[in-house]
Amino acid sequence: MSFRSSLHSYVRDQLDVAVHDSRLPVRPMMPSVVQRFISGRADQTHSAPVSLLEKRVQFDIYGNNDEQVDDLSLTLLHKLDGYHGPMGDVSIGWAGLLSDLDTKPEDIKGGEVRYRRIMDFAIAYQESRP
Amino acid sequence: MPTIRRAGDSKFYAIIEGGPQLARALSALDRKVRQDIAKEALTEGGRIIADAWANMAPVGAPPEDEHPGAYRRSLQDNASVTARSSASGATAAIRPAVLSDLPDDQQPQLYAARLEFGDADRDAEPSARPAFDGAQRPALAAISERLTRAFR
Numbered sequence: 001m002s003f004r005s006s007l008h009s010y011v012r013d014q015l016d017v018a019v020h021d022s023r024l025p026v027r028p029m030m031p032s033v034v035q036r037f038i039s040g041r042a043d044q045t046h047s048a049p050v051s052l053l054e055k056r057v058q059f060d061i062y063g064n065n066d067e068q069v070d071d072l073s074l075t076l077l078h079k080l081d082g083y084h085g086p087m088g089d090v091s092i093g094w095a096g097l098l099s100d101l102d103t104k105p106e107d108i109k110g111g112e113v114r115y116r117r118i119m120d121f122a123i124a125y126q127e128s129r130p
Numbered sequence: 131m132p133t134i135r136r137a138g139d140s141k142f143y144a145i146i147e148g149g150p151q152l153a154r155a156l157s158a159l160d161r162k163v164r165q166d167i168a169k170e171a172l173t174e175g176g177r178i179i180a181d182a183w184a185n186m187a188p189v190g191a192p193p194e195d196e197h198p199g200a201y202r203r204s205l206q207d208n209a210s211v212t213a214r215s216s217a218s219g220a221t222a223a224i225r226p227a228v229l230s231d232l233p234d235d236q237q238p239q240l241y242a243a244r245l246e247f248g249d250a251d252r253d254a255e256p257s258a259r260p261a262f263d264g265a266q267r268p269a270l271a272a273i274s275e276r277l278t279r280a281f282r
Contacts, residue, residue, distance in 0.1 A: 022253050038256045038263075039256070039263045039264065056259060058247070116249075120259070
């Protein structure tokens, strides 16, 4: 299981909502989360081998109202910020929130309004657990 | 929970801050000298990030994009890098420049956030954050080198 799928499963299980890669499906269930990988680099260590990879991951928390988005983003913060240890088949060195921001509420067909909070995390991991 | 801002409420730009070490080192200097050194150092670092950002800025194609390459052009060579003194020593803001050949409502600053973060209907095409992540080490090295020269 890759880092991407391990993280996907972890977030889905902890938040108990659908997690989508890159974008929302056409008719998404609300609330929903979108997971996007933004950038990555090998983390340098003092000894020669590079042991950790660091990725910036963007989570979009979608909901029908502000409270729903607040609740889910707070849960994600509690479950992921400061995470250390095994996650599926990978080992997480550390994870931390880099930034978060809201977008303007988006009007969608049928008079509904969709809310979104963007949360960026930096996550350092080892691909295969020893 | 950290402060939350709204994307799209303002023009998009990236910020780098000096941090407490810079503030401490600079506090020993005369105020005017301190401000000048901090601004120069962060401007040098900001230029490195602006160049990396320009190289990663997505280029669209017509008809979807009426001005292909405008976003990249607003960052290449003429990105606005401005520094000011702040509680943390100094803060530099890196912004896409205003392009004189485009109307006000089609300036890259206005749609950069949508490209950077994506939305429900389109993938993100991030460039500012990967540029910041990838170029932060050379940018910090340039800032450090400039400060070392100033303290010699």
